Amino acid sequence: MAIEYVSTRNKNERAAASEAILQGLAKDGGLYVPTEIPKLDISLNELSKMSYRQIAYEVMKLFLTDFTEEELKNCINSAYDEKFDNPAIAPIKKADGAYFIELFHGKTIAFKDMALSILPHLMITAARKNKVENDIVILTATSGDTGKAALAGFADVKGTRIVVFYPKNGVSEIQERQMVTQTGDNTFVVGIRGNFDQAQTGVKQMFGDEALAKEMADAGFQFSSANSINIGRLVPQIVYYVASYVKLLADGEIAEGEQVNITVPTGNFGNILAAYYAKQMGLPVAKLICASNENKVLYDFFTTGTYDKNRKFILTSSPSMDILISSNLERLIFRIAGEDDGRDRELMSELASAGKYKITPEMREQLSDFYGNFATEDETAEAIRRVYESNDYIMDTHTAVADAVYDKYRRETGDPTKTLIASTASPYKFTRSVMQAIGKDDPQKTDLELTDVLHGISGVAVPPAIEEIKSAAVRHDTVCDVEQMESVVKEFLGI
Ligand SMILES: *Cc1c(COP(=O)(O)O)cnc(C)c1O
Secondary structure, eight states: OOOOEEETTEEEEEEOHHHHHHHSBOTTSOBEEESSOOOOOSOHHHHTTSOHHHHHHHHHHHHOTTSOHHHHHHHHHHHSSTTSSSTTSSOEEEETTEEEEEOOOSTTSBTHHHHHTTHHHHHHHHHHHTTOOSEEEEEEEOSSHHHHHHHHHHTTOTTEEEEEEEETTSSOHHHHHHHHTOOOTTEEEEEEESOHHHHHHHHHHHHHOHHHHHHHHHTTEEEEOOSTTSHHHHHHHHHHHHHHHHHHHHTTSSOTTOOEEEEEEOSSSHHHHHHHHHHHTTOOEEEEEEEEOSOOHHHHHHHHSEEEOOSOOOOOSOGGGOOSSOTTHHHHHHHHTTSOHHHHHHHHHHHHHHSEEEOOHHHHHTTTTEEEEEOOHHHHHHHHHHHHHHHOOOOOHHHHHHHHHHHHHHHHHOOOOOEEEEEOBOGGGGHHHHHHHTTOOOTTSOHHHHHHHHHHHHOOOOOHHHHHHHHOOOOOOEEEEGGGHHHHHHHHHTO
């Protein structure tokens, strides 16, 4: 049976994969989920002999069932090429008793590149398949990394425009510089006076605004999303979990069928959901370890069964995880509710009105694959220092949250299962915090100047993504209030 996609809030709203990618969010505000999670139809042993691109095809063809083999292979080959500075695409480093999947070897040195280097190709292919004539306007809220990765992916892609909103005071200096120097006539970057959740809510409102959609269509535009709510983001993220597992297998680190744990530094719940889907596909995964920073709404959810966003929003040194509304959790909720769209709708409307909801004991039982915990700012810095001193390996702040949580998990449970940790950003992206953690900060220096010091310490080459922005001109300086987001978009589009 060909897999289709349904909205988490209304199973009658169905779409083919290409339609779901084009739309991003379902019309009723729900998220598209596959009608079933397909099983891998090839053995792990066979996969272990394949390249990243070949594995990508074997995984993605099972989800994107209305793409032809040629279409999908073209997308994959255009995405996973020399843009990545490592031929393995997602190489694995062994350190601190775990296996770090380095997901930051793409153009913008964060894991978002893994999906956003292919999403524009999927989207353009989907537009062609569906005979879309409008220009596609990618509307994105970012906590720092999605924005740049989406900009890099969509810049100068014909038939598309991209608008990125980021919290003006909520991203690192290097993240901001990466975005405001973005080239491409179809790109537009806006700082908002507000936090990421407000940016994301503003974007979701625009997606759901029918009058706006009509106005846009009259002017030859339609919205889509590059956020992790788009299944075109989610599906490519499953690939590297499968690829990492079979790499360990090929290297003789594990035996075929041996279970591994996966630890993921989590914000919007996209990356860990991809790991969950990989498990459902038949990848031998034991625990999914969900690591939060001090915005520990997910830890509280896993330990109490209540999701409650009514709390102070904390700015941390891992800004891409400073999130109180983890959008993709809705996909898990839908699944543990027995794919009951009515239940999902109820819970999400409680979240919208009261800011919280509680799941039933039956639903909680199905969360036994997950372990949630969090790391404080001190614990995060301590993890960076400890792993640097003991292993000569420098982690970024997000990866450090995951490592610190894995360390807690190990001490709590004594579980000897081999564990993969998603390493989601290069330390060069969060240089200031990393240097503070290892006691080598220099307040006289800018973050960019500090990258040279980090290079001296780590010996790891400064990535081109950093070299580029040192001299690049600022091209975007718009700042607006949350209430002005819509008018700013219209102005950019000239409507
Ligand atoms: C986006 C991001 C995360 C969080 O990923 P989610 O899929 O939103 O949970 C973690 N680390 C880094 C560096 C990121 O950019």
